[in-house]
Amino acid sequence: MLDTLEVTQQVIAILNDVLALQPDHALRADSLLLGSIPEFDSMAVINVITALEEHFGISMQDDEICAATFDSVASLSTFVERQLGQ
Amino acid sequence: MTGSPASTSGLPFFLPTSSGQCFCIYYAPPAAVALRGAILYAHPFGEEMNRSRRIAAVQARAFAAAGLAVLQIDLHGCGDSSGDFAEARWQTWKDDLALAHGWLAANAPSPVSLWGLRLGALLMLDYARHAALPVERFVLWQPVLNGQAWLTQWLRLRFAIHMLDGESGNNHVHGTQALRAELAQGQSVEVAGYELSPALACAIDAVDATTLAPAGGEVDWFDIAGNADKPPSPATAKIITAWQRQSIEVRHHQVVGQAFWALPEITECQALADATLAVFPAQMS
Numbered sequence: 001m002l003d004t005l006e007v008t009q010q011v012i013a014i015l016n017d018v019l020a021l022q023p024d025h026a027l028r029a030d031s032l033l034l035g036s037i038p039e040f041d042s043m044a045v046i047n048v049i050t051a052l053e054e055h056f057g058i059s060m061q062d063d064e065i066c067a068a069t070f071d072s073v074a075s076l077s078t079f080v081e082r083q084l085g086q
Numbered sequence: 087m088t089g090s091p092a093s094t095s096g097l098p099f100f101l102p103t104s105s106g107q108c109f110c111i112y113y114a115p116p117a118a119v120a121l122r123g124a125i126l127y128a129h130p131f132g133e134e135m136n137r138s139r140r141i142a143a144v145q146a147r148a149f150a151a152a153g154l155a156v157l158q159i160d161l162h163g164c165g166d167s168s169g170d171f172a173e174a175r176w177q178t179w180k181d182d183l184a185l186a187h188g189w190l191a192a193n194a195p196s197p198v199s200l201w202g203l204r205l206g207a208l209l210m211l212d213y214a215r216h217a218a219l220p221v222e223r224f225v226l227w228q229p230v231l232n233g234q235a236w237l238t239q240w241l242r243l244r245f246a247i248h249m250l251d252g253e254s255g256n257n258h259v260h261g262t263q264a265l266r267a268e269l270a271q272g273q274s275v276e277v278a279g280y281e282l283s284p285a286l287a288c289a290i291d292a293v294d295a296t297t298l299a300p301a302g303g304e305v306d307w308f309d310i311a312g313n314a315d316k317p318p319s320p321a322t323a324k325i326i327t328a329w330q331r332q333s334i335e336v337r338h339h340q341v342v343g344q345a346f347w348a349l350p351e352i353t354e355c356q357a358l359a360d361a362t363l364a365v366f367p368a369q370m371s
Contacts, residue, residue, distance in 0.1 A: 002320065010319075017312040017345070046246050047348060050239045057321030059235055062262050084320075 002084065008077040014051045015073070019044055027073055034070045045070060052076075058083040096146065101159065101185060106168030108182050109160040111143075113150035114194070122153040123222065123366060124194040126187055128161070128206035128213075132240065132280055134347040135164060138203055141346055145359055152363060155194035156201075159186045172274055172281035176289030180213045187219050197222035199303070199366075204347055205230045205290075211298040221303040225362060228310055228347070231321055233293035241265045243278045299329040305336040306365040310343040310358060337365070 002010070012027045019039040021027070033040050040048075048070075049060055058080065069079050096111035115121055127142060129135045146156040160167040161182050163174030191198055199222045202210035207229035214221050230236045241262040265275045269284045276282070309322060318326060318338050326336050343355035 013311075013313065013316065020344070042246050046239075046242060047345075049242070050348075051345075053235055053239065054231065055319040055321060057231070057319075057324060059238065 002081075004077070004081060007081050007084070008073065010055065011052070011077045011080060012073060014055055015048065015076075018047045018051050029074050029077065031073045033072055033076065034067055040070070052080060056080055056084060096143070096158075101182075101189060103162065103182055103185055105162055105173075105178055108162060108168070108186070109166035110186065110189075111146070111158045112193070113146045113156040113158075115150050115153045115155060119151065119153045121155060121194055121196050123196050124155040124157070124190050124198045125149055125201050125225070126183065126190050126198060127156060127158045128183060128200070128202040128210045129158070129164070130204035130206045130347055131164065132278060134204050137349060138347045140352055141355060141358075142203065144354070145362065148359055148363055149366075152366070154366060155190070155196070157186055157190045157194075159183070170281065172283055174283070174286055176209070176212075176286060176293075179209055180216075183210070183213045184217065187217065191219055199223040199225060201225040201227070202229065203227040205233075205236055208233060208236075208293055208295060208298070211295060211300055212293055214300050214303075215298065221300070223303050223365070224300050224305045225365070226305065226307045227358070227362075228308065228345075229295060231295045231325060233290040237287060237290050238262050240282075241275070241277060244275075295325050296328055299332045299334050301334075305329070305334060306339060306362075307336055308339045308341060308358060308362060310341055310345060310355065312342065312344075314340050314342045314357075316340055339365075 008029050015021065015027055019037065021037075021039065025037070049065065053059055064079070069075055096113045098109070098111050100107040101110050127146065129142065130138055142158065146158055149156045159182060161174070161179045163169040163171045187198060198219060200210045200214060202208070202225075204227070207226040208231070210224065214224070244265065245261040268275050269282070269287045272284050274281050274283050307322070307326065309318065317323070318340070322338065326338055329336050339361050341355070341357040341361050343358050344353055346353045346355055
């Protein structure tokens with residue numbers, strides 16, 4: 001089972017890959033995403049969801065895909081962790 | 087980049103099938119290079135097919151130059167083959183692969199390996215379970231692991247633009263569930279310009295790599311990420327472990343590159359090309 005730190009690190013790695021962020025845009029657990037990172041548009045959200053699902057082997061339901069989930073690295077990591085715990 | 091010799095340019099032709107004809111390209115090794123193996127390729131689906139065409143063609147030429155004959159087939163309802171996507175069926179695709187496999191074995195007599203990208207890799211694994219001909223090796227490029235998850239991701243494309251409108255509980259909620267309900271009632275749904283039949287959706291929903299451990303042949307599994315030091319993802323590791331418990335020989339390769347099947351820009355992935363070629367032994371044993 002992955003711990004919180006590992007999940008957060010893997011979420012950050014996926015965001016870096018999918019959004020192709022520049023190195024000076026280093027993400028941390030408290031980094032804000034939606035509305036703060038210009039690369040984070042609706043197609044990017046779709047691609048991030050797909051990458052998270054394929055990486056962790058989880059499945060996001062329609063009603064779980066909301067702005068609050070994508071608010072920050074921390075909110076996204078918490079969501080993934082909850083899915084993994086189920 | 088080294089230029090490809092003209093002798094490894096592909097030979098296009100149509101392969102007759104029970105439901106029409108499939109467009110194929112055959113890449114034979116140049117005359118001076120001994121044939122040491124053959125490879126059948128299964129493409130991914132939807133936009134991923136278009137976006138990966140170039141990399142697949144470049145890889146096929148590299149294989150051919152190294153003595154590995156390659157057959158690429160556009161499956162029924164895809165690319166330049168006959169039929170609309172609405173008529174495509176999972177079983178028809180497996181039948182197409184069986185015909186292509188037979189054609190390749192007859193025209194390039196040597197051990198045949200199967201190579202697939204994304205959903206094409208999952209299709210290859212499912213096809214191989216009942217393949218009449220032997221399989222030497224499986225080359226899986228970023229395989230889709232679960233058909234149900236893939237289908238949901240694909241249905242979700244319909245709602246991309248409204249993905250994050252407002253908060254939870256807004257009107258786009260249950261979008262993919264509504265589309266699934268239409269499919270369950272026997273209606274086709276259209277997503278991103280592709281009309282998906284209930285029969286195809288149902289078949290894709292049922293495929294799961296966990297239960298598709300390839301009985302014969304070694305497996306070389308390639309995942310692409312921005313960082314080569316990354317271990318296999320938890321989802322990948324789970325399936326590889328399950329397969330290894332069934333004494334399947336699986337090697338996982340992590341290569342550096344971008345998700346070229348998802349990118350609208352034309353990209354290359356030299357690390358993937360090199361690593362894939364390297365799994366084929368230089369001499370036939």
